[in-house]
Amino acid sequence: MRFSKFSCVCGIILVAAANLPAATPVLNAINPRGGQRGTEVALLFQGGRLSDAKEAFVYYPGIAVSKLEVVNDATVKVTVKIAPDCRLGEHVMRLRCASGITEMRTFWVGTYPSVDEKEPNSDFLAPQKIALNTTVHGIADNEDVDYYAIEAKKGQRISVEVEGMRLGNTMFDPYVAILDSKRFELAASDDSSNIGQDCCASIIAPADGVYIVKVHESSYRGNGACQYRLHVGTFPRPTAVVPAGGKLGEEIEVTFIGDPTGPIKQKIKLPATMPQEPFAAFCQDAGGISPSGIRFRLSEYGGVVEQEPNDNIAQATKAPALPGSFNGVIDKPANVDFFKFAAKKGEVYDVECYARRLGSPLDPVLYFVNAGGGVIAGNDDARGPDSYMRITIPADGEYGFYVVDHLQKGGPNYFYRIEATPVRPRLSVTIPKVDFFGYSQERQAIPVHRGNRWAVLVTAGRADFGGDLILGTANLPAGIT
Numbered sequence: 001m002r003f004s005k006f007s008c009v010c011g012i013i014l015v016a017a018a019n020l021p022a023a024t025p026v027l028n029a030i031n032p033r034g035g036q037r038g039t040e041v042a043l044l045f046q047g048g049r050l051s052d053a054k055e056a057f058v059y060y061p062g063i064a065v066s067k068l069e070v071v072n073d074a075t076v077k078v079t080v081k082i083a084p085d086c087r088l089g090e091h092v093m094r095l096r097c098a099s100g101i102t103e104m105r106t107f108w109v110g111t112y113p114s115v116d117e118k119e120p121n122s123d124f125l126a127p128q129k130i131a132l133n134t135t136v137h138g139i140a141d142n143e144d145v146d147y148y149a150i151e152a153k154k155g156q157r158i159s160v161e162v163e164g165m166r167l168g169n170t171m172f173d174p175y176v177a178i179l180d181s182k183r184f185e186l187a188a189s190d191d192s193s194n195i196g197q198d199c200c201a202s203i204i205a206p207a208d209g210v211y212i213v214k215v216h217e218s219s220y221r222g223n224g225a226c227q228y229r230l231h232v233g234t235f236p237r238p239t240a241v242v243p244a245g246g247k248l249g250e251e252i253e254v255t256f257i258g259d260p261t262g263p264i265k266q267k268i269k270l271p272a273t274m275p276q277e278p279f280a281a282f283c284q285d286a287g288g289i290s291p292s293g294i295r296f297r298l299s300e301y302g303g304v305v306e307q308e309p310n311d312n313i314a315q316a317t318k319a320p321a322l323p324g325s326f327n328g329v330i331d332k333p334a335n336v337d338f339f340k341f342a343a344k345k346g347e348v349y350d351v352e353c354y355a356r357r358l359g360s361p362l363d364p365v366l367y368f369v370n371a372g373g374g375v376i377a378g379n380d381d382a383r384g385p386d387s388y389m390r391i392t393i394p395a396d397g398e399y400g401f402y403v404v405d406h407l408q409k410g411g412p413n414y415f416y417r418i419e420a421t422p423v424r425p426r427l428s429v430t431i432p433k434v435d436f437f438g439y440s441q442e443r444q445a446i447p448v449h450r451g452n453r454w455a456v457l458v459t460a461g462r463a464d465f466g467g468d469l470i471l472g473t474a475n476l477p478a479g480i481t
Helices: none
Strands: 003-013 026-031 034-036 040-048 053-058 063-072 075-082 089-097 105-110 114-116 134-139 146-152 157-163 174-180 185-189 199-204 209-217 227-233 240-242 245-247 251-257 264-269 297-299 303-305 324-329 337-343 348-354 364-370 375-379 387-392 397-405 415-422 426-430 453-463
Touching: 026 089, 026 105, 034 040, 034 075, 034 114, 034 134, 053 063, 053 075, 105 227, 146 227, 157 174, 157 209, 174 199, 185 199, 209 227, 240 324, 240 415, 245 251, 245 303, 297 415, 324 337, 348 364, 364 387, 375 387, 397 415
Parallel strands: 034 105, 114 134, 245 297, 303 324
Antiparallel strands: 003 453, 026 040, 040 075, 053 089, 063 075, 089 105, 134 227, 146 209, 157 199, 157 227, 174 185, 174 209, 240 251, 251 264, 324 415, 337 397, 348 387, 348 415, 364 375, 364 397, 426 453
8 A cells, every 4th residue: 555644835815804812712512412302402501702603503303503602701692403304312512702712522412301310329229210212410429329210110111321421521430230129230331332431321121110310420430521412212223234335326225233122124315425524324213223333434335244154165155346335243162154255366355353342342354365365465453453364366266255253252242344435546635733722634634714824734644545635725715715
């Protein structure tokens, strides 16, 4: 692979004249931290130097600002309308002030009505009573344990999910458990491969009665910044999806795995073009929809799903000629999955194995083999725990891939997706981190005040092509040259 980087400096001038303000506005938080689809919510944007706020920016469809009111220098009240079909999960917002623009802060959209935690609720025998299909806004303080009581019928699914670390307030590692009325723990979760240090759990109620949901910081060292959104309901909460991706524009059937009711089959219509935001597959059935989706690959190529048994090259799942994808699950310890395909001499492919990047616990080791199963090439951790290799077909014939877990582990949620695609030129253009906290490229901003200019270093990283690059300035807003 040919890969190189270079940097250049460009200047931006906004031609309309104005005075340079003395201070930059700051946005520290948006409260409450989330809202329900199909409702209107009043949000408090809290920070500093906000008295000249003019507009609230929302970056994805589904949330519309209906009113903005400056309360004081530290608070702006923003009323938003959340569409009934608004994308679930994280959204980002910021304020535009006369003196500049603020940082982005997050706001979360769910399907359930919200209630606030009401202290005292730290006694198992005196929990806060809530209805099923509710979202609780709470805080896990130091040595604090929060208990919530719900009623359920025998055979009813009870699912819980906590948004804590994902809210981005502080280093908060939440723990959640579902207990019966006798204090026996029926399910518990600390971390989840799908949602990182946040947690989720799900059970089928063994009897009619009261069940208790327990939430605390995993080491009991919370604080006032450890806010959480606890979803408690009858929604499905799978931990894997197969296939783990699909072809743009197609409707495909997927199988969600890991829900206590068993595998759930569902058809998903994929977007025709690559969306701006990351795509996820949300499981939905008669009990509701999962609060967060499972990361899902979108591709211009079709693929196959493994057919067991495929534990050796003779039993390998047959796939069409490359390019394409291969999907499966390392469903038990020491399992091996083989795929085979036809290819022609001289063809070159980039081969990626997606597992950890999609929220799977699998640590894949990927091998490229000949028709007899002999290894031609292999890779373990080229993409963090995931695998990558570039292969060149040595002769016309049949070849294969096989994948195993690095530590010979396995389970029903050890899903993966292998993609073999033609080698294509790649270009990325980024700017250095210009803020103290090191925000991502998406969340950085450089305000250029009217009548002034700003110079910024631009870093271009390219692979598999050479020659000069031309820095384009098309489609700039009016007034910028």
